[in-house]
Amino acid sequence: xxxxxxxxCDEPFAHRDVVGRxxxxxxxxxxxxxxxDLFKMFGDSTxxxxxxxxxxSEMCVxxxxxxxxxxxxxxxxxxxxxxxxxLISSRREGKNIICFLADDxxxxxIDQGLSHVLE
Amino acid sequence: xxxxxxxxCDEPFAHRDVVGRxxxxxxxxxxxxxxxDLFKMFGDSTxxxxxxxxxxSEMCVxxxxxxxxxxxxxxxxxxxxxxxxxLISSRREGKNIICFLADDxxxxxIDQGLSHVLE
DNA sequence: TAAACACATGAACAAGTGTTCATATGAAAG
DNA sequence: CTTTCATATGAACACTTGTTCATGTGTTTA
Numbered sequence: 001x002x003x004x005x006x007x008x009c010d011e012p013f014a015h016r017d018v019v020g021r022x023x024x025x026x027x028x029x030x031x032x033x034x035x036x037d038l039f040k041m042f043g044d045s046t047x048x049x050x051x052x053x054x055x056x057s058e059m060c061v062x063x064x065x066x067x068x069x070x071x072x073x074x075x076x077x078x079x080x081x082x083x084x085x086x087l088i089s090s091r092r093e094g095k096n097i098i099c100f101l102a103d104d105x106x107x108x109x110i111d112q113g114l115s116h117v118l119e
Numbered sequence: 120x121x122x123x124x125x126x127x128c129d130e131p132f133a134h135r136d137v138v139g140r141x142x143x144x145x146x147x148x149x150x151x152x153x154x155x156d157l158f159k160m161f162g163d164s165t166x167x168x169x170x171x172x173x174x175x176s177e178m179c180v181x182x183x184x185x186x187x188x189x190x191x192x193x194x195x196x197x198x199x200x201x202x203x204x205x206l207i208s209s210r211r212e213g214k215n216i217i218c219f220l221a222d223d224x225x226x227x228x229i230d231q232g233l234s235h236v237l238e
Numbered sequence: 239t240a241a242a243c244a245c246a247t248g249a250a251c252a253a254g255t256g257t258t259c260a261t262a263t264g265a266a267a268g
Numbered sequence: 269c270t271t272t273c274a275t276a277t278g279a280a281c282a283c284t285t286g287t288t289c290a291t292g293t294g295t296t297t298a
Contacts, residue, residue: 009182018178022172022176025175043155043161045151047155048155063138067138067141105234109228116157117153
């Protein structure tokens with residue numbers, strides 16, 4: 001008979017109506033996972049750097065690698081991830097693959113983050 | 120004598136001046152790591168959910184746990200991380216610890232992310 | 239003071255992530 | 269067509285991260 005909800009505290013600060021209201025405005029789980037996955041893209045310093053340089057100018061893979069001092073392979077792996085997330089795109093130009101930001105949200109998201117970090 | 124830079128491609132798309140200019144506007148490494156660490160906070164669905172509910176109302180730990188259907192321990196561990204990142208704060212009120220957002224940037228960052236996810 | 243409650247914390251473990259190394263692909267130049 | 273150059277990719281590995289379980293801490297209530 002001890003089947004009561006173990007998580008709930010006896011006299012919660014936020015009462016049932018608040019909890020209920022919050023539940024209503026919460027996006028569905030899929031959206032929340034998408035959101036977390038989006039921010040995950042910005043949560044790695046290599047990807048962060050890649051997006052940062054592409055904010056300045058489109059450029060080929062080897063230039064990104066040289067600029068950041070990171071191996072071509074590592075850059076390529078991260079580019080793949082960023083492309084899957086539709087944050088960057090690329091086109092071929094001669095022998096090179098030119099990468100560029102695919103979404104203006106990238107700029108605004110990074111800017112918001114920067115203004116937090118820089119206080 | 121084969122000591123040349125192996126990363127640089129023969130005829131880079133973005134020429135040396137572009138690379139140089141980008142190098143100048145890049146934030147220092149510390150800032151970039153801070154930035155990535157900040158976004159890392161938003162890159163986990165549990166933390167994302169916690170911040171989301173706190174956008175609606177401050178509330179105690181057990182209410183967060185109940186609302187999200189996540190164990191109290193897991194919530195507590197994540198709260199610790201979010202506090203270290205100075206994204207949320209808390210105060211004691213009787214037996215409960217009331218948590219609330221410590222920074223308005225949280226809202227704007229999440230909103231930017233949402234508007235990307237929702238197209 | 240003792241018991242109950244809300245929350246924090248440490249250890250352990252599974253799962254995820256990013257890099258390196260070696261190699262493959264594919265366009266371009268010879 | 270063969271070689272070279274720019275990039276992609278797979279496997280392996282070390283490292284990080286998030287959860288659970290057990291227990292500790294501190295506050296309130298009896």
